[in-house]
Amino acid sequence: MKRLVLVGGGHAHLSVLEKLAHSSIAGTEVVLITPNRYQNYSGMLPGWIAGHYTREQSRVDLQPLVRASGVRMIEARVTAMSADTRALTLEDGQQVTYDWLSLDVGSETQTEDLSALGVRLLPVKPLDDFFDQWPEIQKKAIHQKDYALVVIGGGAAGVELAFAAQYALKRAGAQEHVTLVVSPDGMLKGHHDSVRRRVQAYTRKVGIVLYQQAAKGVVDGLQFSDGHRIYADQVIAATGAKPLPWLRQSGLSLNEQGYILVDACHRTHSHPEVFAVGDTCARTDVPMARSGVHAVKVGPVLAENLHTVLADSAAQLKDYQPRKSSLYLLACGPQYAIASWGWISFEGHWVWRLKDWIDRRFIKRFS
Secondary structure (H helix, E strand, C coil): CEEEEEECCCHHHHHHHHHHHHCCCCCEEEEEEECCCEEECHHHHHHHHCCCCCCHHHEEEHHHHHHHHCCEEEECCEEEEECCCCEEEECCCCEEECCEEEECCCCEECCHHHHHHHHHEEECCCHHHHHHHHHHHHHHHHHCCCEEEEEECCCHHHHHHHHHHHHHHHHCCCCEEEEEEECCCCCCCCCCHHHHHHHHHHHHHHCCEEEECCEEEECCEEEECCCCEEECCEEEECCCEECCHHHHHCCCCECCCCCEEECCCCEECCCCCEEECHHHEEECCCCCCCCHHHHHHHHHHHHHHHHHHHCCCCCCCCCCCCCCCCCEEEECCCCCEEEEECCEEEEEHHHHHHHHHHHHHHHHHHC
16 A cells, blocks of 8 residues: 655645546555645635635635545644655654655745734734734724734735735724835836836825835834834735745755755655645746746646556656746735736736636635
């Protein structure tokens, strides 16, 4: 009996479970290790903040998919790994061994420069914590005059969170001041200028204050590189990703930042029995942004490759080739969105309806 262990219930592993439900492999035990039976969908987080979705509508319940695929699920966190002995250590000390392993464990939010904020800081990841804490932030904002909320991070996540939070607080009747802080390089790096212009125009339209400076956390807010300080009741950090710390001692081949090095098939360089996808890995053949778009697209390729190695097939493993341009639909708070696709950009209520259809279809597919 061979054992395949899937660590994490992320976007790519949903495709693996889906394939196993339709095509199980004789002589193979499959184990899924995940902290929670519910997989929150990051694409619907802004819509949930804005009040367009319930929490139940924004997540996938893994239990039905696990049952259909014949997989054993362990609800726990992995805290250590030894790639050389093919063993994982869980938070309760239990060890799980494997013959084949796939890691879809995501990442954490980079917050080292913001640690002085203490309880005023809320990183966007892990998503479970964010979903738990946002309702409390909203309650405080409603009952406090001139509530100051700052979102720091100039990527798509930071922009969407600022728009969603401003819309939600205003709709709830809060006397809010929402500020978006982006790096000196500007917002939405890698997107076309036309997209940035649309987003900047929308921030002015809804009254979000925009700062483009390096910032670090202080006890009561942020201090910018020019010495200017702003007060914040709460700072939401969407400041980029960092790999999970236990990977450093895993024995896997990592890059300088600590991400797992993988090839075009998403097989690790150092241990061919280990695959890795999503935010936790780094491709060595092509540059690839850490984006949910790629995490979704690589899922079917990973599913085929795991099926091939488990079946001892002589078939060649498949490559995942990321597209040069991916479609990004940036939610703006109300049912309105801005689209970014290479040099093309457009916006409107119909763009939101397109995003809503795509997101709901994703949830329905794996429910």
